[in-house]
Amino acid sequence: MKIVALAGGVGGAKLAHGLAQILEPGELTTIVNTGDDFEHLGFYICPDLDTVCYTLAGLANPETGWGRSDETWNVMENLEKLGGPSWFRLGDQDMATHLERTRRLRVGEPLSQITKAFCEAWGVKHAVLPMSDSPVRTMVNADDGELAFQEYFVHRRCEPRVKGFRFDGVEGAEPAPGVKEALDLADTVIICPSNPWVSIDPILEILRPPFAQFDGAKSVIAVSPIIGGQTVKGPAAKMYRELGIEPSAFAVANHYRGLLSGFVFDRRDAQLVENIKGLNMRAYVTNTLMECLDDRKQLAMEVLNFIGEVL
Numbered sequence: 001m002k003i004v005a006l007a008g009g010v011g012g013a014k015l016a017h018g019l020a021q022i023l024e025p026g027e028l029t030t031i032v033n034t035g036d037d038f039e040h041l042g043f044y045i046c047p048d049l050d051t052v053c054y055t056l057a058g059l060a061n062p063e064t065g066w067g068r069s070d071e072t073w074n075v076m077e078n079l080e081k082l083g084g085p086s087w088f089r090l091g092d093q094d095m096a097t098h099l100e101r102t103r104r105l106r107v108g109e110p111l112s113q114i115t116k117a118f119c120e121a122w123g124v125k126h127a128v129l130p131m132s133d134s135p136v137r138t139m140v141n142a143d144d145g146e147l148a149f150q151e152y153f154v155h156r157r158c159e160p161r162v163k164g165f166r167f168d169g170v171e172g173a174e175p176a177p178g179v180k181e182a183l184d185l186a187d188t189v190i191i192c193p194s195n196p197w198v199s200i201d202p203i204l205e206i207l208r209p210p211f212a213q214f215d216g217a218k219s220v221i222a223v224s225p226i227i228g229g230q231t232v233k234g235p236a237a238k239m240y241r242e243l244g245i246e247p248s249a250f251a252v253a254n255h256y257r258g259l260l261s262g263f264v265f266d267r268r269d270a271q272l273v274e275n276i277k278g279l280n281m282r283a284y285v286t287n288t289l290m291e292c293l294d295d296r297k298q299l300a301m302e303v304l305n306f307i308g309e310v311l
């Protein structure tokens with residue numbers, strides 16, 4: 001079975017990690033959102049890409065969900081003493097990633113190639129691709145004006161009310177090398193439990209043309225990031241509310257309506273099953289909260305079995 005997983009950061013990385021425990025390296029390609037990439041302190045930072053790679057490599061910080069485990073903060077502490085900006089925390093080990101990535105980008109190496117080289121260095125065996133080598137920037141239309149994503153997400157702690165989103169640069173951006181090929185070969189695309197608005201929508205915008213070419217044999221399955229009307233982490237539920245939609249697994253299924261052949265959501269939302277089936281997709285109810293490696297593997301296994309049924 002060949003699978004393409006679409007992922008943002010934390011939620012996406014956890015399911016991709018589960019899938020990587022089961023599928024062979026040639027069977028899984030994870031395509032990652034780069035809409036929340038930004039430049040900070042002179043570094044080119046790719047938060048979602050790094051979360052996915054660190055997670056697959058077993059190097060991620062399990063408490064924060066971002067950054068590296070066993071991290072030290074010498075640079076950050078000294079930067080703060082000098083009055084430098086400290087709202088975006090970068091650990092010492094993590095900083096090496098940004099330093100080397102920025103150096104390579106400056107000499108013309110594309111992001112996809114850099115990601116491949118880093119994955120090899122970290123021992124990540126399953127392919128990880130940025131959605132595009134061209135910069136695409138998620139812009140948040142908030143009640144007090146338009147904000148760059150990290151400004152909204154980290155600096156302003158998601159406090160501004162959102163009115164909509166714009167993916168700057170998406171019109172001219174091509175999928176990264178390998179993305180179209182992976183989609184052509186895939187039996188199924190799994191939309192991981194990531195934020196639909198700001199983690200998955202940017203990838204879907206980039207993928208529109210190859211998705212449109214999907215033939216009937218291909219299925220698209222999504223896993224809900226919303227459990228019991230709430231997010232496990234992050235602002236997805238708050239965003240739904242501010243956009244006038246009640247946050248729920250149904251709202252997520254409806255968000256991807258027309259694209260999905262199947263939807264996986266939590267037991268706590270089992271009462272939504274008929275409504276979700278009414279969106280013309282198969283429904284599968286299980287425990288979707290991934291608190292440990294076994295949970296990730298178990299959910300991945302059930303999603304793969306469900307795909308078998310849908311196909």
Ligand code: GDP
Nearest residue numbers: 008009010011012193194195199225231232290
């Ligand atoms: P971010 O860029 O780090 O915010 O990453 P994502 O978009 O991938 O992750 C945020 C989403 O993941 C939130 O909507 C969470 O509810 C969801 N999420 C995180 N952990 C889990 C989990 O264990 N299970 C499910 N179903 N969703 C999760």
